[in-house]
Amino acid sequence: QVQLVESGGGLVQAGGSLRLSCAASGRTFSRYAMGWFRQAPGKERQFVAAVSRSGDREYYADSVKDRFTISRDNAKNTVSLQMNSLKPEDTAVYYCAADLLGYGSSRSYDYDYWGQGTQVTVSS
Numbered sequence: 434q435v436q437l438v439e440s441g442g443g444l445v446q447a448g449g450s451l452r453l454s455c456a457a458s459g460r461t462f463s464r465y466a467m468g469w470f471r472q473a474p475g476k477e478r479q480f481v482a483a484v485s486r487s488g489d490r491e492y493y494a495d496s497v498k499d500r501f502t503i504s505r506d507n508a509k510n511t512v513s514l515q516m517n518s519l520k521p522e523d524t525a526v527y528y529c530a531a532d533l534l535g536y537g538s539s540r541s542y543d544y545d546y547w548g549q550g551t552q553v554t555v556s557s
Contacts, residue, residue: 435459435546437529442551445519449555453514455529455548463487466535467505467512468544471525471553481527482514483537492537497523519555526550 436458445451453469468483482503483492491503497516505512512529530544538544 435462435465435531437531437546437548439527439529439548439551442527442553444554444556447519447521447555447557449519450515450517451519451553453516453527453529453551453553455512455514457510457512457531459510462510463507465531465533465546466537467503468530468532468537468539469503469512469514470528470530470541471523472528472550473525476525478528478541479525480539480541483532483539484512485537486535490537492539494539516553519553521555521557523553524555525553527553 438456441453469481472478484503488505500518502515528550529548531546532544
């Protein structure tokens, strides 16, 4: 079992940057593909980015491509999301998720464990 704890959310002006981090418990972190999803009020949960188990492959939603970067450190059991050029439409609760033996799916139902979420608010 994996426990995930996100951090790094906050309030930022449009055009600014934030870095989200997700710390995972357990000794089998490298067996999990990791993803970031987000959910805005009144909207469905949306895929943002994912990284493969080894970190050699990254996947992004079109809406964040070239602005966000996902990375992982298997030695530290962490996955991060660097968010640049933030827009008001990026405002949402951001969730970290783990997919056992996955590749980096964009489908939320492929993920086995979820964090509690961290709020990101981008003001115009």
